[in-house]
Amino acid sequence: MSTPLTYASAWHAPVLVEEVCSLLTGCETILDGTLGGGGHTAALLEAGHRVIGLDRDPAALEVATARLQAAGIAGRFEAVLGNHDAIEEIPALEGRRLDGILLDLGVSSRQLDDDARGFSFRPGVLLDMRMNPTQPLDAAAWLMESDAATLTRIFREAGDEPRAARLAAEIIRRRERHPFAVSDDLVGAIRAVLGARSGPGEFARLFQAVRIAVNDELGGLARGLETLRDRLAPGGVLAVIAYHSGEDRIVKQSFRAWSTACTCPPRQPMCTCPGVAAGTLLTRRGVVALETEIAGNPRARSARLRAWRRAEGD
Numbered sequence: 062m063s064t065p066l067t068y069a070s071a072w073h074a075p076v077l078v079e080e081v082c083s084l085l086t087g088c089e090t091i092l093d094g095t096l097g098g099g100g101h102t103a104a105l106l107e108a109g110h111r112v113i114g115l116d117r118d119p120a121a122l123e124v125a126t127a128r129l130q131a132a133g134i135a136g137r138f139e140a141v142l143g144n145h146d147a148i149e150e151i152p153a154l155e156g157r158r159l160d161g162i163l164l165d166l167g168v169s170s171r172q173l174d175d176d177a178r179g180f181s182f183r184p185g186v187l188l189d190m191r192m193n194p195t196q197p198l199d200a201a202a203w204l205m206e207s208d209a210a211t212l213t214r215i216f217r218e219a220g221d222e223p224r225a226a227r228l229a230a231e232i233i234r235r236r237e238r239h240p241f242a243v244s245d246d247l248v249g250a251i252r253a254v255l256g257a258r259s260g261p262g263e264f265a266r267l268f269q270a271v272r273i274a275v276n277d278e279l280g281g282l283a284r285g286l287e288t289l290r291d292r293l294a295p296g297g298v299l300a301v302i303a304y305h306s307g308e309d310r311i312v313k314q315s316f317r318a319w320s321t322a323c324t325c326p327p328r329q330p331m332c333t334c335p336g337v338a339a340g341t342l343l344t345r346r347g348v349v350a351l352e353t354e355i356a357g358n359p360r361a362r363s364a365r366l367r368a369w370r371r372a373e374g375d
Contacts, residue, residue, distance in 0.1 A: 075100030076361040077302060080348050081163060082108050084300050084368045088161030092154075094145030094289070095165045099125030102138065110161070111137045113154070117144040117193040118172070144193070146281030148288060158294040166282070167304045168192070168272065180272060182264040186244040190272040203275050204241040209233060211274075219279065219307055220270030228254045228267070247271070269305070279307050286315045290339070293371040298343065300368040309347060309365050316342055316369040343368040 075097075082104055085091055089111060093102045096114035098121065105112050106129065114129070116122050122140045132138035143151035145164060172192075173180050179189025179200060188200035207215075212229035216222040231250045232241070241247060251267055252259050273279060289299060303309035319339040325332050347365035355362045 074358045074360065075104070075165065076354065076358060076364045077348060077350055077366045078104045080366055081105075081300055081302070084343055084366075085110065085161040085163065085298055088298055090159055091161035091163060092145075092159045092289075092292075093163050093165075094148075095163070096125050096140065097121050097165065099128045101163060101165060102129060105163075106132045106137060113157075113159075114138065114140045115143055115145055115148075115151075115154075116140075117142070119194075144281070144285075145289065146277075146285035148285070148292065154292075157292070159292050159297060160294050161298045162289050162293065162300070164289075164299075164301045166278070166302060166308050180268070182244045182248055182261070182268050184243075184245055188241060188243060188247065188271075190268075190275045192276045196276075198275060200271050200275050201241050203271065204232060204247065205236055207274075215270050215274045216267060219273045219305070220267045221306070222267060222270070224254055244268075273305070273307070279311065282308060283311050283315075286312070290315075290319065290369075290371065295371060296373045297371045298368055299371075300366065302364050302366045303347075304360075304363045304365075309367070312367050313347070316367055319369060338372065340369055340371040343370055 078101060081101055085105065086108075090113070091105055091110050092113045092115060093099075093105070094115045096102060096116040097118075099114065102112045102114050102125065112132075114122070114125055116125070119142060122142055126133065126140045129138045129140075133140070139153075141151060141153045143154070148154050168180060172178050176183060176186045178194075179187045179191075188204065190200040191198075204212075209226075209229045212232055213225045216225035216228050222228060228250065231254050232247075235241070235246070235250055235253075239246070247268065248264060251263060255263050286299075286301075293299060301312045303312055320342045322338045323332055344367045347367050349366075350358075350361035350364055
Protein backbone atom coordinates (compact mmCIF):
# COMPACT_ATOMS: atom_id res chain seq x y z
CA MET A 62 0.00 0.00 0.00
CA SER A 63 1.13 3.57 -0.63
CA THR A 64 2.33 5.78 2.22
CA PRO A 65 -0.37 7.53 4.30
CA LEU A 66 0.40 10.95 2.79
CA THR A 67 -0.35 9.52 -0.67
CA TYR A 68 -4.03 9.81 0.27
CA ALA A 69 -3.78 13.37 1.62
CA SER A 70 -5.60 16.24 -0.06
CA ALA A 71 -6.02 19.96 0.45
CA TRP A 72 -8.98 19.01 2.62
CA HIS A 73 -7.34 16.56 4.99
CA ALA A 74 -4.46 14.14 5.60
CA PRO A 75 -5.92 10.82 6.81
CA VAL A 76 -4.21 9.06 9.72
CA LEU A 77 -3.51 5.38 10.44
CA VAL A 78 -4.43 4.44 6.86
CA GLU A 79 -2.61 1.11 6.76
CA GLU A 80 -3.97 0.13 10.17
CA VAL A 81 -7.54 0.97 9.13
CA CYS A 82 -7.27 -1.02 5.90
CA SER A 83 -5.83 -4.00 7.78
CA LEU A 84 -8.69 -4.05 10.28
CA LEU A 85 -11.29 -3.78 7.50
CA THR A 86 -9.77 -6.54 5.36
CA GLY A 87 -12.50 -8.83 4.06
CA CYS A 88 -15.27 -6.21 4.36
CA GLU A 89 -16.91 -5.95 0.94
CA THR A 90 -19.07 -2.83 1.47
CA ILE A 91 -17.83 -0.20 3.91
CA LEU A 92 -19.50 2.94 5.22
CA ASP A 93 -16.98 5.75 5.66
CA GLY A 94 -19.13 7.69 8.10
CA THR A 95 -16.81 10.71 8.15
CA LEU A 96 -15.86 11.05 4.49
CA GLY A 97 -14.13 14.44 4.69
CA GLY A 98 -11.72 14.81 1.77
CA GLY A 99 -11.98 11.11 0.94
CA GLY A 100 -8.50 10.04 2.04
CA HIS A 101 -9.45 6.87 3.89
CA THR A 102 -12.02 6.06 1.21
CA ALA A 103 -9.39 6.38 -1.54
CA ALA A 104 -7.20 3.87 0.30
CA LEU A 105 -10.11 1.47 0.83
CA LEU A 106 -11.09 1.70 -2.84
CA GLU A 107 -7.51 0.97 -3.82
CA ALA A 108 -7.64 -2.11 -1.59
CA GLY A 109 -10.67 -3.40 -3.51
CA HIS A 110 -13.57 -2.44 -1.25
CA ARG A 111 -16.83 -0.77 -2.21
CA VAL A 112 -17.41 2.40 -0.17
CA ILE A 113 -20.37 4.56 0.80
CA GLY A 114 -19.06 7.97 1.85
CA LEU A 115 -21.18 9.84 4.40
CA ASP A 116 -20.64 13.39 5.65
CA ARG A 117 -22.84 16.14 7.08
CA ASP A 118 -20.71 18.85 5.46
CA PRO A 119 -21.90 19.51 1.87
CA ALA A 120 -18.53 21.07 0.98
CA ALA A 121 -16.70 17.90 2.01
CA LEU A 122 -19.04 15.76 -0.09
CA GLU A 123 -18.45 17.96 -3.13
CA VAL A 124 -14.66 17.75 -2.81
CA ALA A 125 -14.59 13.99 -2.21
CA THR A 126 -17.08 13.22 -4.99
CA ALA A 127 -14.92 15.06 -7.50
CA ARG A 128 -11.79 13.32 -6.24
CA LEU A 129 -13.37 9.86 -6.41
CA GLN A 130 -15.32 10.40 -9.62
CA ALA A 131 -13.83 7.38 -11.41
CA ALA A 132 -14.87 5.02 -8.60
CA GLY A 133 -18.33 6.57 -8.62
CA ILE A 134 -18.75 5.98 -12.34
CA ALA A 135 -17.59 2.38 -11.84
CA GLY A 136 -20.29 1.89 -9.18
CA ARG A 137 -17.81 1.34 -6.36
CA PHE A 138 -18.37 4.63 -4.55
CA GLU A 139 -21.41 6.69 -3.62
CA ALA A 140 -21.62 9.90 -1.60
CA VAL A 141 -24.44 10.50 0.88
CA LEU A 142 -25.27 13.65 2.84
CA GLY A 143 -26.01 13.00 6.51
CA ASN A 144 -24.73 12.54 10.04
CA HIS A 145 -23.27 9.19 11.12
CA ASP A 146 -24.86 9.77 14.54
CA ALA A 147 -28.35 9.53 13.01
CA ILE A 148 -28.18 7.10 10.08
CA GLU A 149 -31.77 5.96 10.71
CA GLU A 150 -32.83 9.37 9.43
CA ILE A 151 -30.98 8.99 6.10
CA PRO A 152 -33.26 7.58 3.35
CA ALA A 153 -30.33 6.46 1.16
CA LEU A 154 -29.14 4.12 3.93
CA GLU A 155 -32.55 2.75 4.95
CA GLY A 156 -32.40 -0.99 5.60
CA ARG A 157 -28.83 -1.40 4.35
CA ARG A 158 -26.46 -3.76 6.17
CA LEU A 159 -22.75 -3.05 6.09
CA ASP A 160 -19.67 -5.26 6.23
CA GLY A 161 -17.55 -2.49 7.73
CA ILE A 162 -17.95 0.99 9.18
CA LEU A 163 -15.22 3.61 9.70
CA LEU A 164 -15.45 6.80 11.75
CA ASP A 165 -12.59 9.32 11.75
CA LEU A 166 -13.87 11.73 14.39
CA GLY A 167 -13.11 15.41 14.86
CA VAL A 168 -12.59 18.18 12.35
CA SER A 169 -10.62 18.17 9.09
CA SER A 170 -7.55 20.28 8.41
CA ARG A 171 -9.44 22.14 5.67
CA GLN A 172 -12.23 23.10 8.04
CA LEU A 173 -9.73 24.38 10.61
CA ASP A 174 -7.84 26.39 7.99
CA ASP A 175 -10.94 27.98 6.43
CA ASP A 176 -11.66 31.08 8.53
CA ALA A 177 -15.12 31.31 7.01
CA ARG A 178 -16.07 28.11 8.86
CA GLY A 179 -15.25 29.75 12.20
CA PHE A 180 -13.23 26.97 13.88
CA SER A 181 -10.03 28.96 14.32
CA PHE A 182 -8.80 31.15 17.16
CA ARG A 183 -7.00 33.40 14.66
CA PRO A 184 -7.89 37.09 15.29
CA GLY A 185 -11.19 38.32 13.87
CA VAL A 186 -12.61 34.93 12.92
CA LEU A 187 -16.36 34.63 13.43
CA LEU A 188 -17.38 32.15 16.15
CA ASP A 189 -19.24 29.58 14.05
CA MET A 190 -17.80 26.00 14.34
CA ARG A 191 -20.82 24.23 12.80
CA MET A 192 -19.98 20.99 10.98
CA ASN A 193 -23.23 21.39 9.08
CA PRO A 194 -23.61 25.09 8.16
CA THR A 195 -27.41 24.74 8.02
CA GLN A 196 -27.85 23.89 11.71
CA PRO A 197 -29.25 26.85 13.68
CA LEU A 198 -26.87 26.99 16.68
CA ASP A 199 -23.37 28.33 16.08
CA ALA A 200 -20.55 28.88 18.59
CA ALA A 201 -21.43 32.53 19.23
CA ALA A 202 -25.04 31.64 20.04
CA TRP A 203 -23.93 28.73 22.27
CA LEU A 204 -21.62 31.02 24.27
CA MET A 205 -24.35 33.63 24.60
CA GLU A 206 -27.18 31.26 25.57
CA SER A 207 -25.58 28.54 27.73
CA ASP A 208 -25.97 28.81 31.48
CA ALA A 209 -23.10 28.65 33.97
CA ALA A 210 -23.57 24.95 34.71
CA THR A 211 -23.45 24.00 31.02
CA LEU A 212 -20.40 26.15 30.30
CA THR A 213 -18.60 24.75 33.34
CA ARG A 214 -19.38 21.15 32.42
CA ILE A 215 -18.19 21.51 28.83
CA PHE A 216 -14.95 23.28 29.72
CA ARG A 217 -14.25 20.71 32.43
CA GLU A 218 -15.25 17.54 30.58
CA ALA A 219 -14.45 18.38 26.97
CA GLY A 220 -11.71 20.93 27.64
CA ASP A 221 -9.98 19.32 30.65
CA GLU A 222 -9.94 22.77 32.26
CA PRO A 223 -9.56 22.85 36.08
CA ARG A 224 -10.68 26.50 36.16
CA ALA A 225 -13.85 25.73 34.20
CA ALA A 226 -16.20 27.43 36.68
CA ARG A 227 -14.13 30.63 36.66
CA LEU A 228 -14.06 30.65 32.85
CA ALA A 229 -17.83 30.15 32.72
CA ALA A 230 -18.35 33.07 35.12
CA GLU A 231 -16.00 35.26 33.05
CA ILE A 232 -17.90 34.49 29.84
CA ILE A 233 -21.23 35.35 31.48
CA ARG A 234 -19.79 38.59 32.92
CA ARG A 235 -18.39 39.66 29.54
CA ARG A 236 -21.44 38.77 27.46
CA GLU A 237 -23.61 41.02 29.62
CA ARG A 238 -21.55 43.98 28.36
CA HIS A 239 -20.71 42.84 24.84
CA PRO A 240 -21.99 39.92 22.71
CA PHE A 241 -19.59 37.15 21.79
CA ALA A 242 -19.14 37.26 18.02
CA VAL A 243 -15.50 36.65 17.02
CA SER A 244 -12.58 34.54 18.21
CA ASP A 245 -11.03 37.50 20.06
CA ASP A 246 -14.01 37.55 22.44
CA LEU A 247 -13.40 33.99 23.61
CA VAL A 248 -9.61 34.41 23.62
CA GLY A 249 -10.02 37.48 25.84
CA ALA A 250 -12.12 35.51 28.35
CA ILE A 251 -9.59 32.67 28.37
CA ARG A 252 -6.68 35.03 28.98
CA ALA A 253 -8.58 36.80 31.76
CA VAL A 254 -8.84 33.48 33.64
CA LEU A 255 -5.73 31.56 32.59
CA GLY A 256 -3.42 34.56 32.45
CA ALA A 257 -1.99 36.82 29.78
CA ARG A 258 0.71 34.28 28.94
CA SER A 259 -1.79 31.62 27.92
CA GLY A 260 -1.39 30.76 24.26
CA PRO A 261 -2.24 28.44 21.35
CA GLY A 262 -2.26 25.26 23.45
CA GLU A 263 -4.92 26.59 25.82
CA PHE A 264 -6.88 28.25 23.01
CA ALA A 265 -6.93 25.07 20.91
CA ARG A 266 -8.10 22.95 23.85
CA LEU A 267 -10.92 25.28 24.87
CA PHE A 268 -12.05 26.20 21.35
CA GLN A 269 -12.23 22.45 20.70
CA ALA A 270 -14.48 22.08 23.74
CA VAL A 271 -16.85 24.70 22.32
CA ARG A 272 -16.83 22.95 18.94
CA ILE A 273 -17.68 19.63 20.59
CA ALA A 274 -20.60 21.25 22.40
CA VAL A 275 -21.94 23.13 19.36
CA ASN A 276 -22.01 19.93 17.29
CA ASP A 277 -23.04 17.66 20.19
CA GLU A 278 -20.14 15.41 19.26
CA LEU A 279 -19.91 13.41 22.49
CA GLY A 280 -23.65 12.99 22.91
CA GLY A 281 -24.12 12.12 19.26
CA LEU A 282 -21.30 9.58 19.35
CA ALA A 283 -22.73 7.87 22.42
CA ARG A 284 -26.17 7.67 20.79
CA GLY A 285 -24.95 6.71 17.35
CA LEU A 286 -22.50 3.90 18.10
CA GLU A 287 -25.20 1.40 19.02
CA THR A 288 -27.19 2.16 15.87
CA LEU A 289 -24.08 1.71 13.75
CA ARG A 290 -23.33 -1.57 15.52
CA ASP A 291 -26.79 -2.86 14.66
CA ARG A 292 -26.28 -2.01 10.97
CA LEU A 293 -23.27 -4.34 10.74
CA ALA A 294 -23.72 -7.64 8.98
CA PRO A 295 -22.66 -10.74 10.97
CA GLY A 296 -18.87 -10.63 11.24
CA GLY A 297 -18.84 -6.94 10.29
CA VAL A 298 -16.24 -4.55 11.71
CA LEU A 299 -16.68 -1.11 13.29
CA ALA A 300 -13.47 0.96 13.44
CA VAL A 301 -13.24 4.37 15.11
CA ILE A 302 -10.39 6.90 15.22
CA ALA A 303 -10.70 9.39 18.10
CA TYR A 304 -8.57 12.44 18.86
CA HIS A 305 -10.16 13.53 22.12
CA SER A 306 -10.06 11.65 25.42
CA GLY A 307 -13.83 11.97 25.86
CA GLU A 308 -14.52 10.46 22.44
CA ASP A 309 -12.03 7.65 22.99
CA ARG A 310 -13.54 6.86 26.40
CA ILE A 311 -17.03 6.47 24.89
CA VAL A 312 -15.73 4.17 22.14
CA LYS A 313 -13.64 2.07 24.54
CA GLN A 314 -16.47 1.61 27.02
CA SER A 315 -18.99 0.74 24.29
CA PHE A 316 -16.73 -1.85 22.64
CA ARG A 317 -15.91 -3.45 25.99
CA ALA A 318 -19.59 -3.65 27.00
CA TRP A 319 -20.54 -5.26 23.68
CA SER A 320 -17.77 -7.84 24.13
CA THR A 321 -18.96 -8.93 27.58
CA ALA A 322 -21.30 -11.91 27.90
CA CYS A 323 -23.22 -10.58 30.92
CA THR A 324 -23.86 -6.85 31.31
CA CYS A 325 -26.13 -7.01 34.37
CA PRO A 326 -25.19 -4.92 37.45
CA PRO A 327 -22.71 -6.83 39.67
CA ARG A 328 -25.11 -7.19 42.62
CA GLN A 329 -28.16 -8.21 40.59
CA PRO A 330 -29.18 -11.69 41.85
CA MET A 331 -30.32 -13.05 38.47
CA CYS A 332 -29.06 -12.41 34.93
CA THR A 333 -31.69 -10.60 32.84
CA CYS A 334 -29.54 -9.57 29.87
CA PRO A 335 -29.06 -11.76 26.74
CA GLY A 336 -26.02 -13.36 28.39
CA VAL A 337 -24.13 -13.59 25.10
CA ALA A 338 -21.45 -11.19 23.89
CA ALA A 339 -22.50 -9.24 20.81
CA GLY A 340 -18.99 -9.49 19.39
CA THR A 341 -15.28 -9.28 20.11
CA LEU A 342 -12.65 -6.58 20.47
CA LEU A 343 -10.08 -6.45 17.68
CA THR A 344 -7.88 -3.92 19.50
CA ARG A 345 -7.17 -4.61 23.17
CA ARG A 346 -5.42 -1.24 23.37
CA GLY A 347 -5.97 1.74 21.14
CA VAL A 348 -3.71 1.69 18.07
CA VAL A 349 -1.52 4.80 17.81
CA ALA A 350 0.50 6.23 14.95
CA LEU A 351 4.19 5.49 14.49
CA GLU A 352 6.68 8.33 14.89
CA THR A 353 7.38 8.21 11.15
CA GLU A 354 3.73 9.04 10.42
CA ILE A 355 3.60 11.72 13.11
CA ALA A 356 6.66 13.40 11.58
CA GLY A 357 4.79 13.83 8.29
CA ASN A 358 1.37 14.52 9.83
CA PRO A 359 1.51 15.99 13.37
CA ARG A 360 -2.27 15.60 13.72
CA ALA A 361 -1.71 11.85 13.99
CA ARG A 362 -0.07 12.28 17.39
CA SER A 363 -3.38 12.37 19.27
CA ALA A 364 -5.15 9.74 17.15
CA ARG A 365 -6.26 6.45 18.73
CA LEU A 366 -7.85 3.69 16.67
CA ARG A 367 -10.15 1.03 18.13
CA ALA A 368 -12.06 -1.73 16.34
CA TRP A 369 -14.77 -4.28 17.16
CA ARG A 370 -16.21 -7.24 15.22
CA ARG A 371 -19.86 -8.28 15.39
CA ALA A 372 -20.47 -11.95 16.19
CA GLU A 373 -20.75 -14.22 13.13
CA GLY A 374 -24.03 -15.79 14.14
CA ASP A 375 -25.73 -12.54 15.18
